[in-house]
Amino acid sequence: MTDSLEKEKLFDEKGLRLDGRRVDELRPLKLEIGTLSRADGSAYIEHGRNKILAAVYGPRELHPRHRAIADRALLRVTYRMGTFSVGERKRPAPSRREHEISMVIRQALEPMLFLEMYPRAAIDVFIQVVEADGGSRCASTTVASIALANAGIPMRSIVTGVAVGKADGQLVVDLSDLEDKIGDADVPVAMAYGRNEYTLLQMDGKLSKEELAKALEMVEGAIETIYEKQQQVLREGFIQIREEISESEEPSSDEGDVPDTEIDETDMESADGD
Amino acid sequence: MDIISEIERERMNELLQAGKRIDGRGFDDLRPIKIVPNIVSKAEGSAEAWLGETRVITGMKVSIGQPFPDTPNEGVVVTSAELSPIGSPSFELGPPGEQAIELARVVDRGIRHSNFIQRTKLCIAEGTHVYLLFLDIYILADHGNLIDASHLSAVATLMTSQLPKVEVDEEGNATILEEFMPLEMEAPPIALTFAKINDSIVVDPISTEELVMSTRLSITIDGDDTICSMQKSGSGTLTRQEILDCVERACQIVKKARSVLPKR
Amino acid sequence: MTTLVKPQDLVVPGQLLAKGDYRCGDGTYKEQQEIFASVVGIAKVKGNLIFVVALQGRYNPKPRDIVIGTIIEITMNGWLVDINSAYPAMLTVMHALSRRDASRANDDLQRWYDVGDTVIAEIVAADRTRDPLLTTRGRGLGKCRGGVLIEITPTRVPRLIGRKGSMISMLKSELNCEIVVGQNGIIWLKGDPDHVVIAIEAIRQIEREAHTSGLTDRVREVIIMKLSDKRR
Numbered sequence: 089m090t091d092s093l094e095k096e097k098l099f100d101e102k103g104l105r106l107d108g109r110r111v112d113e114l115r116p117l118k119l120e121i122g123t124l125s126r127a128d129g130s131a132y133i134e135h136g137r138n139k140i141l142a143a144v145y146g147p148r149e150l151h152p153r154h155r156a157i158a159d160r161a162l163l164r165v166t167y168r169m170g171t172f173s174v175g176e177r178k179r180p181a182p183s184r185r186e187h188e189i190s191m192v193i194r195q196a197l198e199p200m201l202f203l204e205m206y207p208r209a210a211i212d213v214f215i216q217v218v219e220a221d222g223g224s225r226c227a228s229t230t231v232a233s234i235a236l237a238n239a240g241i242p243m244r245s246i247v248t249g250v251a252v253g254k255a256d257g258q259l260v261v262d263l264s265d266l267e268d269k270i271g272d273a274d275v276p277v278a279m280a281y282g283r284n285e286y287t288l289l290q291m292d293g294k295l296s297k298e299e300l301a302k303a304l305e306m307v308e309g310a311i312e313t314i315y316e317k318q319q320q321v322l323r324e325g326f327i328q329i330r331e332e333i334s335e336s337e338e339p340s341s342d343e344g345d346v347p348d349t350e351i352d353e354t355d356m357e358s359a360d361g362d
Numbered sequence: 363m364d365i366i367s368e369i370e371r372e373r374m375n376e377l378l379q380a381g382k383r384i385d386g387r388g389f390d391d392l393r394p395i396k397i398v399p400n401i402v403s404k405a406e407g408s409a410e411a412w413l414g415e416t417r418v419i420t421g422m423k424v425s426i427g428q429p430f431p432d433t434p435n436e437g438v439v440v441t442s443a444e445l446s447p448i449g450s451p452s453f454e455l456g457p458p459g460e461q462a463i464e465l466a467r468v469v470d471r472g473i474r475h476s477n478f479i480q481r482t483k484l485c486i487a488e489g490t491h492v493y494l495l496f497l498d499i500y501i502l503a504d505h506g507n508l509i510d511a512s513h514l515s516a517v518a519t520l521m522t523s524q525l526p527k528v529e530v531d532e533e534g535n536a537t538i539l540e541e542f543m544p545l546e547m548e549a550p551p552i553a554l555t556f557a558k559i560n561d562s563i564v565v566d567p568i569s570t571e572e573l574v575m576s577t578r579l580s581i582t583i584d585g586d587d588t589i590c591s592m593q594k595s596g597s598g599t600l601t602r603q604e605i606l607d608c609v610e611r612a613c614q615i616v617k618k619a620r621s622v623l624p625k626r
Numbered sequence: 627m628t629t630l631v632k633p634q635d636l637v638v639p640g641q642l643l644a645k646g647d648y649r650c651g652d653g654t655y656k657e658q659q660e661i662f663a664s665v666v667g668i669a670k671v672k673g674n675l676i677f678v679v680a681l682q683g684r685y686n687p688k689p690r691d692i693v694i695g696t697i698i699e700i701t702m703n704g705w706l707v708d709i710n711s712a713y714p715a716m717l718t719v720m721h722a723l724s725r726r727d728a729s730r731a732n733d734d735l736q737r738w739y740d741v742g743d744t745v746i747a748e749i750v751a752a753d754r755t756r757d758p759l760l761t762t763r764g765r766g767l768g769k770c771r772g773g774v775l776i777e778i779t780p781t782r783v784p785r786l787i788g789r790k791g792s793m794i795s796m797l798k799s800e801l802n803c804e805i806v807v808g809q810n811g812i813i814w815l816k817g818d819p820d821h822v823v824i825a826i827e828a829i830r831q832i833e834r835e836a837h838t839s840g841l842t843d844r845v846r847e848v849i850i851m852k853l854s855d856k857r858r
Contacts, residue, residue: 124448124449124502124503125415125417125503125505126449126450126451126503126504126505127448127451128451128682128684129682130448137403137404139401139402141448141502142448143447143448145447145451146684146712147684147712148451148684148712149712149713149714158755161712166447166455168446170402170421170498170500171421171423171442171496171498172402172404172405172408172421172422172423172496172498173402173404173421174404175404176423176425177423177425177496177498180442180444180498181457200639200640202655202664205754206712206754207754207755208713209712209713212447214446214447214448216446216448216500218401218402218419218421218500219402219403219404219405220404237638237639237665237666238666238682239682239683239684240665240666240680240681240682240683240684240781241665241683242639242653242655242664242665243639243640243664243665244639244640244655244662244664245639245640245662246638246639246640280640282640282641282642283640318638319638319641322638322666323636323638323666326636326681326837327636329834329835329837329838330837330838365696365698365708365741365742366742367696367742367743367744367775368740368742368743368744369744369770369772369773369774369775369814370775371742372772373774
């Protein structure tokens with residue numbers, strides 16, 4: 089956050105941002121689940137130029153055992169940046185920044201997990217930034233949350249992250265690297281959207297009370313968009329298989345009826361279903 | 363859990379006796395190789411390599427530095443590997459362990475001792491300015507044979523990389539220019555790893571084969587079909603005949619592997 | 627009382643499933659009078675019970691489940707068994723051997739089960755405050771000899787078994803193989819090698835298409851086709 093005299097322009101004459109976005113517009117976003125073959129659950133996100141992988145293991149036996157908690161699982165989150173994810177090569181050892189981000193992401197996810205269902209166990213989330221852009225902690229939270237859902241870890245809600253801030257005098261959502269670096273304020277946020285609960289909130293820079301109120305209103309709109317995409321990607325893979333099958337079976341009937349997609353009675357049963 | 367069940371061990375032995383492998387391959391068959399170059403735009407070079415389901419990414423960062431005093435006209439290539447927990451439930455956090463260090467060193471030696479990249483070509487101004495190339499290898503999925511997969515992704519990274527041009531003025535100040543140039547290079551070396559399980563030796567072992575192998579032999583074959591590095595590991599032994607057989611087989615298998623590398 | 631999902635809907639965590647006086651089963655939670663999904667899965671309503679059949683997730687030990695595990699350690703009074711869940715399971719001498727064998731087994735436990743052995747066991751107790759307890763005393767329980775082991779996502783096991791065992795009996799009778807399905811997703815097969823290969827392919831198909839309709843018939847058709855190819 090510099091307050092230098094020679095401030096760079098972050099808007100063009102039409103009032104659009106340097107990458108052509110409106111103030112409330114998100115960067116391109118791509119989500120994927122089940123990306124990492126050795127993990128119990130995993131996901132991948134491309135948000136702007138961020139490319140981030142998340143792997144979830146567990147609930148599994150906790151080592152060292154003395155760290156076990158008697159009545160709930162221990163959630164461990166590790167955020168790591170690849171050495172080549174940034175302009176200058178990042179040193180391989182974890183930095184203080186990576187340690188802090190690991191902690192805020194953990195605290196963004198933790199309130200939504202039913203950790204009490206797995207006493208003494210561990211749930212591990214590893215986040216690897218392959219390429220970094222502005223808002224990597226928010227994108228990491230978004231991807232980690234769907235990786236947890238992909239691992240089948242029970243949760244109250246998915247968590248969604250995005251940043252809001254002020255650049256060149258205007259409030260903008262989903263800050264780019266440059267807007268983050270030379271803007272006036274950066275407010276990374278994560279929410280359990282359907283529940284109206286914030287689980288991550290940080291701020292660097294200067295905002296008035298009124299600006300903050302407006303910024304949070306704007307950010308919730310952006311979060312809703314990402315939240316929809318998260319839900320969609322969690323359903324997608326399975327729906328796809330269903331469709332493949334109903335397509336290949338379609339002909340056979342003379343009336344040309346769409347076949348009944350109801351699952352037959354030899355169906356999956358919940359163990360305590362009765 | 364890294365304990366293999368007795369049932370799987372027996373089944374693998376039975377198959378090997380009959381000349382078959384647990385995943386249906388022949389003893390000299392590599393898993394399918396896939397290379398995706400330039401996956402990270404912030405890196406000067408990068409590539410993802412798939413060897414079957416084993417998946418590795420390598421990224422290269424470049425900086426300008428001083429050469430080592432004993433090699434004033436040679437650039438420096440530093441290779442490191444991270445076995446981050448995203449790649450396997452058995453990888454742990456923390457500083458690189460034995461396995462990661464061996465992996466990086468075997469890949470490094472295979473490239474260093476080949477004719478692939480001449481280090482003198484990485485010299486900008488003798489004695490003062492050379493290119494430092496940092497090759498960092500990350501394992502995304504370990505389904506066996508990390509050495510060959512990592513080697514492939516490192517080689518593919520170098521093959522598709524771009525070095526920034528550098529200007530050194532009279533006072534010896536270096537300026538990195540916005541222009542880029544590809545690296546000069548010869549045909550790339552290929553690493554091939556063999557696993558010895560009882561009396562059978564198979565190439566490109568998968569994880570279950572690694573759990574029961576007694577010995578591993580990695581052989582790097584240079585672009586001119588000479589051997590440029592070898593590494594035996596594991597607590598078993600090899601006879602002279604076995605070593606020579608592996609080299610002979612490697613020279614045949616390498617032809618297939620070369621054909622899938624990116625074209626220059 | 628209102629239900630907000632259709633049967634067989636794919637739901638995601640946090641999705642509102644129903645309002646009112648429902649009982650909430652697996653994969654759901656209740657806040658005030660609202661019931662939400664807690665996992666990704668297929669929503670089901672049975673009378674006033676709502677539950678979600680999870681599509682992913684680790685195995686949760688439940689008493690009376692049959693599981694297949696690998697011995698990973700020999701302890702003072704029994705064995706530690708990896709059963710593919712958050713907790714390793716205990717198999718004590720008392721639950722593994724007859725009284726007569728148990729009295730003389732003390733110093734040589736590996737004679738009965740050694741590290742790396744695979745056992746079919748039943749869960750005796752699992753209350754999450756301590757490690758689950760196993761028994762191998764019972765019909766069909768004990769050490770597996772020979773055969774092949776495969777692993778599937780534990781949440782797909784009910785589908786592989788089918789209602790009243792319909793799917794698994796179909797596999798066994800069409801292919802004439804011994805197949806034991808552990809609730810923890812580990813499956814042991816033994817029989818004619820060609821048939822075992824077909825059985826594994828069928829199980830993979832069931833795993834992939836678990837949430838679709840008409841599965842038993844589709845799988846049977848594929849098996850019959852493959853068998854007739856073999857005979858040709």
